[in-house]
Each structure stands twice: as structure tokens, then as C-alpha cells.
Amino acid sequence: MKPFRILPIAALMATSMSAMADSTIDIVNTLVTKGVLTEEEGRLLTKGREGEKASQDQALEKATKSGGKITISDVIDNATFYGDIRARYEFRNGEDSANNSEDRERGRYKLVLGLKTTAGDFYSDIALSMGANGRSDNATFGNGTNGANSKENVYVKRAMLGWKVTDWLKVEAGRVANPLYTTSMVWDGDLTFEGLVEKIEYKWGNVNLFGNFAQSQYLGDRQDFNISTNDRDSNGILAFQGGAKFDITDTVSAKAAVTFTKFTNDHAAGASVFIPGLGTNVGKGASLGTTLTATNDIRTIEIPAEIVFKLADGMKLTAFGDYVYNLDGDDRFKAAVNAATATSAITGAAIRDAGNDDKAWLLGLGLAMKQDKQPKKGDWSAKLWYQDVGIYALDPNTVDSDFMDSRVNMKGIVFKGEYLLRDNVVLNFAAGHATRKNDKLAAAASASDIALNIDSYNLYQMDITYKF
Structure with a gap:
């Protein structure tokens, strides 16, 4: 910015x-x-x-x-305003196994307004945006009754206080941007972490080492009573990431990391259990399962990586990927079978027969032309990738809200392209097609835009973004 x-x-x-x-x-x-x-x-x-x-x-x-920057007070070294406004046209289509279909067409817009400050070794980032849902900053045109032209609320997207402890260590607290090197297959780009984050950057010879660690409050605060059984267990996320970025040759570089993530309410007293629905469920509002927000038995190893080839005339070719394995996937599968069987022996048997799928992976290619370090008119980029997400592999509350409609048990292909009409004006186009991976189980989602147990899904988006 x-x-x-x-x-x-x-x-x-x-x-x-x-x-x-x-x-x-x-x-x-x-x-x-x-x-x-x-x-x-x-x-x-x-x-x-x-x-x-x-x-x-x-x-x-x-x-x-001061470089002409607005000064808030004498104790602030500098303050920088930033933000963007985006207008979007979007079309989504879903179809289930009984040929029931839903088309959803809408115009959307987004506003983000932020302020970054620095004061010696301390810094901050405050950002406001629309959209009460953590996975979306969008508002939809005409979102109200006829003639109401309802105004949208603005929410606190980030409220972060940072401290540069040393040249290689930063500590951040509050509502913080996701610190992890990852992909949208695992974490929607609009999600933030709430809690404490530590970032390490250290140069060792020709290798740039990095580490990102997060202790995030995911749901609620903990309450313990010595005279009551109304205790409340909180749910947190612990993430530990280590990686490196290095040059292989003058024109080839690579980046890779290993991330361990754990949800802390695993098997807590009274904790809900994720139970997927069945693939035979059809029609509008078909059941996608029970307690789909449950994060029991999720302890993952994620390995994101990329390799970049510098070509002539500012061109870059990138091959990238991501692999996730849920170490507790078998326990998540067994818990679903047992919980479903307690209610319905038939449903429990169907979930057991569908088998365990606790892995997710993504592979893609990107091509970009960039004239300078800063964005310039005429720059462009394009990405194409394929992803495959098992139903017990990931937390369905965090996967990308666009691709694949906030769901797990999905596989498909995505294309995204952008072109800079001006240094600060970006034209974007995205398209994707996905299908249900395991036909015996539902395309489970904690929140979705299509009200079907989709067997096939398509998404098209075109938007223009003005950055300031």
C-alpha cells in the first residue's frame, strides 16, 4: 500500500x-x-x-x-493510512445428486480502512471493515427491504499492538493478521487470530529462516466454579511454524515450511463432536451433518512450499503446493461414527462404511509480470491450482469461503487472474469448478452460500479494487 x-x-x-x-x-x-x-x-x-x-x-x-506523513502526536514516529474499496459481480451455481440446482447471482462491495503507526520499537495496526463474518469483508447490494437501502455496519478487523524485541524477533498481541505462511485451502484470507503471536526472521548465510507461532483464542473464555457444574471450556488454537526461504541459483529460489496446529478443546467435557451428513441427502436445506462447527480431534501437520523461476522482462513462474495431514483424523472419524450410532444405527453404519479421509493437498502454477518492487500500471498475474480436501482433514470453519463454498469433502480447480489498470487500480477475475469428493458423505460446511448438499459447484467473480 x-x-x-x-x-x-x-x-x-x-x-x-x-x-x-x-x-x-x-x-x-x-x-x-x-x-x-x-x-x-x-x-x-x-x-x-x-x-x-x-x-x-x-x-x-x-x-x-517525516516524509510528509501525518503526525498523530510527538511520541509517534510516523502514521500511515491505507485501505481499499472493491466492487464485485459474482455468480455461484450448485447442483446435488438429484439434479436439484441453485443459482446465486449478486453484486457485492467491500471497504477496508486502516492505520499503521510506529513509535521506536513498538508498532500498531488498526483496520476497520464491513462484514460481521470473519471469513468475509463483503456486503451485498440491496441487502434490505425495498426502499430501505440499509446502511452497513463497520467492524474492527484488526487491532494489533506489536513490539520489535530484537532484529530477529517480533511479538504481536490483540486481533492480529494471520501470521502463518499457508494457503486458502486451509485458512480463508480474511480470517484473523485473536491472542498472541511471535515472529522470527533470521538470516543464516544465504538462507532466510523464519518462524511463526500463534496462541489464539478461538471461542469463548474459560470459567471454573468450585461450587457449580456450570464450568465453561474455551477453545484455542496453538500453531507452531518453522521454515526457510533460499536461493537455489541466481534465477531460482524456494520457500517451504512445516506447521503444527492443535485445537485445545479436544475431548473437553461437554465438547461437541463433528458428525458429517450423508451423500444421499438431497433438496433445498438438506442436512450436511450435525455439529459441523466442532473442532474435536484436529491436530494437523501442514507443509506449504513454492519454487520461483525468474524469467526475462520481469516475468516469474511459480510452482506452489500445500499438504495437510490430520494426525487425529482417525479419532475424528471414530468419534463421528460413535456419536451418529448413538442416535441412529443406520446413520452410524453409513458413516463408518464411507471410511476415513484425513488428508488435504493442493498443487498449482502461477505466472506474473512485475515491472518494479511497487505495483505499477500494466503489471499482471495468473494462478491455476487443483485442491483435494478430505472430510476429516481440516477445520470446516476456516477453509476459504469462496472456493469451495466454505466446505470440506470437496475437490476441484481454481483460476485467479489480475491486471493493474493503474498503479492502485486492480481488475480481478476468478473462476472455479468443484465436485463432492466422497459421494457417500455430505459436502459438509459450517456456513455456505448454496443451500444444497452439492455434488457439483461453480463460481465466477469479477471485481475492481481501488487501493489507497
């Missing part, structure tokens, strides 16, 4: 006054040289002007160092 800048009036005034002081001193020195004034008389006349000039030069230097 380019910072929003103004030209401080103080800098103009300091420049003008400094020039006047210089002129006075020059005149006095000329009179001394011609013998009109003695040196002692000249020093007396210029003494006040020299002190005034020094003060004015300090003011000019301070204004210049």
Missing part, C-alpha cells in the same frame, strides 16, 4: 523563514567586508539571526524526515 501523504505547512514556513535569515546574515557580512561595520558590530547584529536560523533548520529537518 502507498501511504497517504500531505505536505506539512510547517515545512514550507521553515524553508521560507530560513531563507530570510540567510539573507540578513549575507547583508551584514557584506557591510563588514566593505568596512561599513566593524566585525564586532556585525557579530552583534547577526547573533540573534544565527540562533533563529539554527532553530528554523531543526524544524525543517524534522519536517523533512
Whole structure:
């Protein structure tokens, strides 16, 4: 983002006054040289002007160092406003195994407004956006009754306080942007973490090592009573990531990481159990399962990686991928079978016969042309990838809300492309097609836009984004 800048009036005034002081001193020195004034008389006349000039030069230097950024207070080194406005057209289509279909067409818009500050070793990031749902900052056109033209609420998207402890360690607290190197298959790009984050960056020879660690409050706070059984268990996320970025040759570089993630309410007393629905469920509002938000038995190893090839004329070719294995996937599967059997022996048997699928993977290619380090008019990029998500592999509450409609037990292909009409104006196009992976089970989702147990899904998006 380019910072929003103004030209401080103080800098103009300091420049003008400094020039006047210089002129006075020059005149006095000329009179001394011609013998009109003695040196002692000249020093007396210029003494006040020299002190005034020094003060004015300090003011000019301070204004210049600020780079024209808006200053909030004397204790803040700099403050930068940023944000974007986006307008989007979107079409979604879903069809179930009984040929029931749903088309959803809508216009949408998004606003994000943020402020970043630094003060010595401390820094902050505050961002406001629309959309009460964590996986979406969008609002839909006409979202109200006829004639109401309902206004949208604005929410706190981020409220982060950071501390640069050393050159290689940063600590952040509050509502923080997702610190993990990952993909949208696992974490929707709009999601934030709430809690504490530690970031490590260390250069070791030609290798840039990095580590990202998160302790996030996922749901609720914990309450313990010594005189009551109404205790409440919270749910947290613990994530530990280590990785490296390095050059293989002058034109080839690579990046990879290993991430361990655990949800802390596993098997807590009273904790709900994820139970997928059956693939035979059809029609509008068909059941996708029971307690689909449950995060029991999720303890994953994720390995994201990419390799970048620098081509001629600012072109780059990227091969990227992601692999996830739920270490407790078998326990998640067995818990679903047992819980379903307790209600219906037939449903329990069907879930057992469908088998365990606790892995997810993604492979893709990207091609981009970038003229400079900063975005410039004419830059463009395109990505194409395929992903395959098992029903017990991931938390259905965090997967991307667009592809594949916030669901697990889905596989399919996605294309995304963008072109810069101006340095700060981006035209985007995205398309995707997916199908249900295991036909015996539902395409489970904790929230979805299509009200069917989809067997086939299509999504098309076109939008324009103005950044400031």
C-alpha cells in the first residue's frame, strides 16, 4: 500500500523563514567586508539571526524526515493510512445428486480502512471493515427491504499492538493478521487470530529462516466454579511454524515450511463432536451433518512450499503446493461414527462404511509480470491450482469461503487472474469448478452460500479494487 501523504505547512514556513535569515546574515557580512561595520558590530547584529536560523533548520529537518506523513502526536514516529474499496459481480451455481440446482447471482462491495503507526520499537495496526463474518469483508447490494437501502455496519478487523524485541524477533498481541505462511485451502484470507503471536526472521548465510507461532483464542473464555457444574471450556488454537526461504541459483529460489496446529478443546467435557451428513441427502436445506462447527480431534501437520523461476522482462513462474495431514483424523472419524450410532444405527453404519479421509493437498502454477518492487500500471498475474480436501482433514470453519463454498469433502480447480489498470487500480477475475469428493458423505460446511448438499459447484467473480 502507498501511504497517504500531505505536505506539512510547517515545512514550507521553515524553508521560507530560513531563507530570510540567510539573507540578513549575507547583508551584514557584506557591510563588514566593505568596512561599513566593524566585525564586532556585525557579530552583534547577526547573533540573534544565527540562533533563529539554527532553530528554523531543526524544524525543517524534522519536517523533512517525516516524509510528509501525518503526525498523530510527538511520541509517534510516523502514521500511515491505507485501505481499499472493491466492487464485485459474482455468480455461484450448485447442483446435488438429484439434479436439484441453485443459482446465486449478486453484486457485492467491500471497504477496508486502516492505520499503521510506529513509535521506536513498538508498532500498531488498526483496520476497520464491513462484514460481521470473519471469513468475509463483503456486503451485498440491496441487502434490505425495498426502499430501505440499509446502511452497513463497520467492524474492527484488526487491532494489533506489536513490539520489535530484537532484529530477529517480533511479538504481536490483540486481533492480529494471520501470521502463518499457508494457503486458502486451509485458512480463508480474511480470517484473523485473536491472542498472541511471535515472529522470527533470521538470516543464516544465504538462507532466510523464519518462524511463526500463534496462541489464539478461538471461542469463548474459560470459567471454573468450585461450587457449580456450570464450568465453561474455551477453545484455542496453538500453531507452531518453522521454515526457510533460499536461493537455489541466481534465477531460482524456494520457500517451504512445516506447521503444527492443535485445537485445545479436544475431548473437553461437554465438547461437541463433528458428525458429517450423508451423500444421499438431497433438496433445498438438506442436512450436511450435525455439529459441523466442532473442532474435536484436529491436530494437523501442514507443509506449504513454492519454487520461483525468474524469467526475462520481469516475468516469474511459480510452482506452489500445500499438504495437510490430520494426525487425529482417525479419532475424528471414530468419534463421528460413535456419536451418529448413538442416535441412529443406520446413520452410524453409513458413516463408518464411507471410511476415513484425513488428508488435504493442493498443487498449482502461477505466472506474473512485475515491472518494479511497487505495483505499477500494466503489471499482471495468473494462478491455476487443483485442491483435494478430505472430510476429516481440516477445520470446516476456516477453509476459504469462496472456493469451495466454505466446505470440506470437496475437490476441484481454481483460476485467479489480475491486471493493474493503474498503479492502485486492480481488475480481478476468478473462476472455479468443484465436485463432492466422497459421494457417500455430505459436502459438509459450517456456513455456505448454496443451500444444497452439492455434488457439483461453480463460481465466477469479477471485481475492481481501488487501493489507497
